[in-house]
Amino acid sequence: MHTTVAIIGAGPTGLLLAGDLARAGIPVTVFERRSGVSNLTRAFGVHARTLELLDARDLADGLVDGGARVERLRLFDRIRLDLTRLPSRYPFLLITPQYRVEDALTGRAEAAGARIERGATLTGLRQDADRVVLDFGDRTVTADWVIGADGVDSTVRRSLGLPFPGRAVLTSIMLADVRLATPPEDVLAVNAVGDAFAMVAPFGDGWYRIFAWDRRRQVTDDVPVTLDEMRDVTRRVHGTDFGITEARWLSRFHSDERQAPRYRTGRVFLAGDAAHVHSPAGGQGMNTGLQDAANLSWKLAATIHGWAPAGLLDTYETERHPVGRLVLRSSGALIRLAMIRSAPARWLRNAFGAALLALPPVVRRATGVISGVGIGYPGAPRAADVTLRGGGRLYEALRSGRHVLLTPQPLPGYGERLLVAAPEADTTEAVLVRPDGYVAWRGPAAQAAAAVTRLLGQVAHPAPR
Incomplete structure (x- = not known):
């Protein structure tokens, strides 16, 4: 094959x-x-x-x-x-x-x-x-x-x-999928008290995932997790165990920092x-x-x-x-x-x-x-979503899988590598956005055709008469 x-x-x-x-x-x-x-x-x-x-x-x-x-x-x-x-x-x-x-x-x-x-x-x-x-x-x-x-x-x-x-940064992390008699008020309940932490998150179907760690009980990954263990660490962290009643899955693992x-x-x-x-x-x-x-x-x-x-x-x-x-x-x-x-x-x-x-x-x-919104690449910042003239948004245009050129001036003749769209806001600037939503080039709209040719290797074809 x-x-x-x-x-x-x-x-x-x-x-x-x-x-x-x-x-x-x-x-x-x-x-x-x-x-x-x-x-x-x-x-x-x-x-x-x-x-x-x-x-x-x-x-x-x-x-x-x-x-x-x-x-x-x-x-x-x-x-x-x-x-x-x-x-x-x-x-x-x-x-x-x-x-x-x-x-x-x-x-x-x-x-x-x-x-x-x-x-x-x-x-x-x-x-x-x-x-x-x-x-x-x-x-x-x-x-x-x-x-x-x-x-x-x-x-x-x-x-x-x-x-x-x-290296391992945390060992003996416990996971449990449980039902709760009294769910947390917050969507995501998370806290730490020095020798323990616990996070409670909803599946949306009546089950909750508890993610917990207890400095007092550090054991190997193969040691079974018990409901009493989960109740104890959750009470110490949150002041309540939220009425843990049953579990459908319990596990233990360790977390590394590696690259x-x-x-x-x-x-x-x-x-x-x-x-x-x-x-x-x-x-x-x-x-x-x-x-x-x-x-x-x-x-x-x-x-x-x-x-x-x-x-x-x-x-x-x-x-x-x-x-x-x-x-x-x-x-x-x-x-x-x-x-x-x-x-x-x-x-x-x-x-x-x-x-x-x-x-x-x-x-x-x-x-x-x-x-992740504040993370970009050298010379390629994240492209903010903008409304397009005639309706739609930049990130909807990116669904084509192509580069998107935002330009106030018509730029006909480009094919499969590029989608050209006009931003709704008045501007004299053009922006070439990569398929992953980062800016490949920004400059005067009059220079857009040259930038596209240089970066995409694509030359505009004459518009049909």
């Missing part, structure tokens, strides 16, 4: 990549070791920037309709971040389980023609200048390109011989948890992986179709590796602040945090990093 692109892993990262590539007309196969689809999930939060990227794929509104919004994100004690002033169509954190995101992405990928093979366990790979050979037990598959989106224990990364330096030194080796890429993992603080994991996918997909499609400028694929690593490092540092700082043990140190943390969050520039930076 041969496929143009093989994606290892059918989590959110791999599924978004599969949908984007298939919509670009590229044969793509996703290989997933799990035989079935599971509703067991660790991720619950979808941040504003991720919702914008899902909006560009016509998936955001459906997820928002079935989820719950958190407008003020509680970090610890009384320290909260107000998300309502984010410069985004989605000024909130959406609470929705990861499997709903996966369901939406799976439907999109399969509708576009992506093939998903479940029960396929990769055992190793090798590559030369022309192709990659993947081993799946007693059969082999060849591919022109491979993306490893197969998680923290990535077989793709190990097969490349890439290290994964870092691969490279995201590309030849024809093979890493994305999501295969490339970087970090503490659960701030809910960054799934979001960072989805943003990896949005960055890589259009660049790989352009390369396969033969119009990418030299070095475009290398910019995946140069743009996304620093973002992964930033997320490791910010989530690591949050979890360490939450784990402060002594009462005087916690008082200082709270007083200092409250003072900082009274400063608008600090608030903008903090909410921008956590939500």
Whole structure:
């Protein structure tokens, strides 16, 4: 069997990549070791920037309709971040389980023609200048390109011989899906008391996920979690156990802070948890992986179709590796602040945090990093959504999968690589927006045609007479 692109892993990262590539007309196969689809999930939060990227794929509104919004994100004690002033169509954190995101992405990928093979366990790979050979037990598959989106224990990364330096930041983290007699008043109940923390989030179907850690009981991942253990740590953190009555699933795991030194080796890429993992603080994991996918997909499609400028694929690593490092540092700082043990140190943390969050520039930076809205690339800032003349929005135009040129002047004659639209607001400026929603070029409208030719290698064809 041969496929143009093989994606290892059918989590959110791999599924978004599969949908984007298939919509670009590229044969793509996703290989997933799990035989079935599971509703067991660790991720619950979808941040504003991720919702914008899902909006560009016509998936955001459906997820928002079935989820719950958190407008003020509680970090610890009384320290909260107000998300309502984010410069985004989605000024909130959406609470929705990861499997709903996966369901939406799976439907999109399969509708576009992506093939998903479940029960396929990769055992190793090798590559030369022309192709990659993947081993799946007693059969082999060849591919022109491979993306490893197969998680923290990535077989793709190990097969490349890439290290994964870092360390465990938290051990003996407990997860439980439970029913509650008295649910929390807040959509997302989260707090830390120095020797423990607990987060309670709704599935939306009467079940709740509790995510907890207890410094007093540090055991290996294989030690079973009990309901009494969950009740005890939840009461210590929140003052109540919310009337935990029953559990359908209990588990224990550990959380690492690690990052691969490279995201590309030849024809093979890493994305999501295969490339970087970090503490659960701030809910960054799934979001960072989805943003990896949005960055890589259009660049790989352009390369396969033969119009990418030299070095475009290398910019995946140069743009996304620093973002992964930033997320490791910010989530690591949050979890360490939450784990402060002594009462005087916690008082200082709270007083200092409250003072900082009274400063608008600090608030903008903090909410921008956590939500992703404030993260851009060198020379390529995030493109804000704008209304278009005649109706519609920029991120609706991005659903075409093409670059979008916002220009007040008509620019006819461009084909499949570019969609031209006029912003509703009066301006003399033109903006070329990449398919992933970042600005490729900004300048006088009179220079737009030259910029498009330079960046996309596409020359306008004369308009028919």
